[in-house]
Amino acid sequence: MYVYDQYDQQLLNERVAQFRGQMARYLDGKIPEEEFLPLRLQNGIYVQRYAPMLRVAIPYGLFNAQQMRTLASIARDYDKGYAHFSTRQNVQFNWPALEQCPDILERLAAVQMHAVQTSGNCIRNTTTDEFAGVTADEVVDPRPYCEIIRQWSTFHPEFAYLPRKFKIAVNAVPDADRAAVQVHDIGIQIVRNEQGDIGYRVMVGGGLGRTPIIGTEIRSFLAEEDLLTYLQAIIRIYNQFGRRDNKYKARIKILVKALGPERMAELVEEEWQRIKDGEDKLTTAELDRVKAHFTAPAYRTLEANPASYQQALADDAAFARWVQRNVREHKQPGYAIVNLSLKQKGNAPGDVTAEQMDAIADLAEEFSLGEIRSTHQQNLVLADVEQQRLYELWQQAKANGLATPTLGLLTDMICCPGGDFCALANAKSIPVAEAIQVRFDDLDYLHDLGEIDLNISGCMNACGHHHVGNIGVLGVDKKGEEFYQISLGGSSGNDASLGKILGPSFARDAMPDVIAKILDCYVANRIDGESFLETYRRAGHTVFKEAVYGKPD
Amino acid sequence: MANLINTEQHIEQDPWHWVDDEQAIDEFAIISLERWQAQQTELKGQALEHKLGVHLRSDQTADQLGEDAHLLALISIDFPKFTDGRGYTTARLLRQTYGYQGELQASGDVLIDQLFYMKRCGFNRFALREDQDIQDALDAFATFSVTYQSDVSDPRPLFRRR
Ligand code: HEM
Ligand code: SF4
Numbered sequence: 001m002y003v004y005d006q007y008d009q010q011l012l013n014e015r016v017a018q019f020r021g022q023m024a025r026y027l028d029g030k031i032p033e034e035e036f037l038p039l040r041l042q043n044g045i046y047v048q049r050y051a052p053m054l055r056v057a058i059p060y061g062l063f064n065a066q067q068m069r070t071l072a073s074i075a076r077d078y079d080k081g082y083a084h085f086s087t088r089q090n091v092q093f094n095w096p097a098l099e100q101c102p103d104i105l106e107r108l109a110a111v112q113m114h115a116v117q118t119s120g121n122c123i124r125n126t127t128t129d130e131f132a133g134v135t136a137d138e139v140v141d142p143r144p145y146c147e148i149i150r151q152w153s154t155f156h157p158e159f160a161y162l163p164r165k166f167k168i169a170v171n172a173v174p175d176a177d178r179a180a181v182q183v184h185d186i187g188i189q190i191v192r193n194e195q196g197d198i199g200y201r202v203m204v205g206g207g208l209g210r211t212p213i214i215g216t217e218i219r220s221f222l223a224e225e226d227l228l229t230y231l232q233a234i235i236r237i238y239n240q241f242g243r244r245d246n247k248y249k250a251r252i253k254i255l256v257k258a259l260g261p262e263r264m265a266e267l268v269e270e271e272w273q274r275i276k277d278g279e280d281k282l283t284t285a286e287l288d289r290v291k292a293h294f295t296a297p298a299y300r301t302l303e304a305n306p307a308s309y310q311q312a313l314a315d316d317a318a319f320a321r322w323v324q325r326n327v328r329e330h331k332q333p334g335y336a337i338v339n340l341s342l343k344q345k346g347n348a349p350g351d352v353t354a355e356q357m358d359a360i361a362d363l364a365e366e367f368s369l370g371e372i373r374s375t376h377q378q379n380l381v382l383a384d385v386e387q388q389r390l391y392e393l394w395q396q397a398k399a400n401g402l403a404t405p406t407l408g409l410l411t412d413m414i415c416c417p418g419g420d421f422c423a424l425a426n427a428k429s430i431p432v433a434e435a436i437q438v439r440f441d442d443l444d445y446l447h448d449l450g451e452i453d454l455n456i457s458g459c460m461n462a463c464g465h466h467h468v469g470n471i472g473v474l475g476v477d478k479k480g481e482e483f484y485q486i487s488l489g490g491s492s493g494n495d496a497s498l499g500k501i502l503g504p505s506f507a508r509d510a511m512p513d514v515i516a517k518i519l520d521c522y523v524a525n526r527i528d529g530e531s532f533l534e535t536y537r538r539a540g541h542t543v544f545k546e547a548v549y550g551k552p553d
Numbered sequence: 554m555a556n557l558i559n560t561e562q563h564i565e566q567d568p569w570h571w572v573d574d575e576q577a578i579d580e581f582a583i584i585s586l587e588r589w590q591a592q593q594t595e596l597k598g599q600a601l602e603h604k605l606g607v608h609l610r611s612d613q614t615a616d617q618l619g620e621d622a623h624l625l626a627l628i629s630i631d632f633p634k635f636t637d638g639r640g641y642t643t644a645r646l647l648r649q650t651y652g653y654q655g656e657l658q659a660s661g662d663v664l665i666d667q668l669f670y671m672k673r674c675g676f677n678r679f680a681l682r683e684d685q686d687i688q689d690a691l692d693a694f695a696t697f698s699v700t701y702q703s704d705v706s707d708p709r710p711l712f713r714r715r
Contacts, residue, residue, distance in 0.1 A: 007711060011699040018696050022666060030686070031666075038636060039666055121636070151701045151711070157673035158645055161638025228710075239642045240614055274650055279708045286712035 044115025061089035072357035123153035163242035164250035205256030208462035233272035302334025350378035418458030425458035427475025427482035439512035468492035521547035615646035648675035675705035
């Protein structure tokens, strides 16, 4: 993974000092509340329902055991002993004291971590595929490009006060998309052209929130060295012409919609022509320097599917089930990608305790070269585990409540903090997730249902990505009471689509029954091997609508 | 203008001043873009003596002024609210696309915590909002000693200097 040199570290240390000064001026009454707001946001600090929330960046989801232990120590010393992994691969603390945030940031800086640009109207943490570098189907490892974007976007002098927040996601797998690039302000698909050169297909204007939109391609191939100048051109156009009069219309998606994608592409092209051959054009030396941080580790020469592993699979059905669901194929023979689930029953999706965090750090060191990844689905990944040690790892993960064998299944939900924490919520979301986990806890049933994305947001800001859930649940306010609206058919993959609202909303305690009706309808209609989404797309919305609301007379 | 600074010091005496569209233009007048565009021919002489400036609202882009920038001794860019970041792009385009060399002033809701970025985008004069502390403001220019991106003071991004 990327290791800071003296420049990166110096910059981060200066950032901590800057924020300490800002906090002191704020506490002195020299900075009014309204002006302190963007300063704290740009250091990851929100003020939510009960307490501030500190969002710590995990650039493109990659971190190491030492960093995980530091996060655990923060959970213990400054929070209530737990932390929350978000859908943007970041980690959040729900209960720090505002005055202590500079100390927390200093502790983070000591392990090359920070909360820079995790909030505020700036370019946010770039996200990517959690299997980057270890999956056989990628064109190239996307992480060096994410790191190049990270450095370029960190304290960008021109783009600290954009009309609205700005999110970039990168994917390098041709026919899968774990980074949801089509619902980002800029989606970058790394591709190879006919000559075999690496480059990017660029999409703009995707996003969720109040106005969910799938991004549109504005360039089918951009050369590798042109990455930063082209991003600069896009965001320059956005910074000048994006709406600033209404925060709900301020995202780039609204600008792209107003101009039309063709006009947007033209404006970007004009701006790009002025800067494309300037000093910001990437050099081979820089590409090589950053790529050198992401070379494959010294893998051992191992036999694929060794006998001891096959024996364990045959002997232990629970282990075999976990492998089937939570373990993915690694590009290196004899290795495997392990997903540690943060969706155990009775636990808010994405939450981990400090003890679990320490245990994960130990597991990473013991089994996976000391590195960890966080995922868009709010789970964690150990990316380099020897198959012959999977059984041992599974036992330890299980003992720590990290081996729920449900990856990608119904109960592997994405869920925002909702009304339990968030001041913007219309409704709670965690209790809905819990009720669904409790109702559908039969593993055989869950495995039989197969892959289903169920996403829950507590309001239309869509932090829980409900629009792109196969089943989406949205908290709504009905005369002061908490209700839930269901949509079906969303997907965030490379076949991205937005869900369609099923009908009138339901009270919270009706939710498990409603979900059960939807699932029964799927089971009754599926044709061999079809996934939920496939059945929905084939059988159609009305079939599901009638299953839930009955046939109209 | 009590709270005017450059990147080094407080500017106590300054001849530049805003002149409304209805008022007569005197020396060191800063006028609106509209007026400049309407009366350019008459005003060129004064401009060439380095005694004319133009003020851009935040919705007026660098491209609207374009090559005319070279005729002016001072361009002022408005920040109606500190959260309105259009002026950063305007400044960089004037400096880097049009090669503007004159005085570039940030006006309006100009606060200490924006100064470092403003300087990097090419501003060299700052009409601070009245309540801002001058010393804290001058200190802010030294907030960071490392920067990743290219900027107006150094067109090389860090990766060309590393
Ligand atoms: C509790 C504090 C939180 C607050 C106040 C908050 C606020 C918001 C708001 C206002 C938006 C809409 C922005 C827009 O459309 O321009 C948004 C979007 C989003 N938030 Fe949050 N959020 C919070 C927590 C979270 C958490 C915990 C996650 C991850 C699980 C998250 C992930 C996201 C994502 C992925 C989006 C969608 C971005 C898009 O529109 O493309 N947020 N948030
Ligand atoms: S979706 Fe709404 S309720 Fe949920 S975290 Fe985002 S803003 Fe809060």
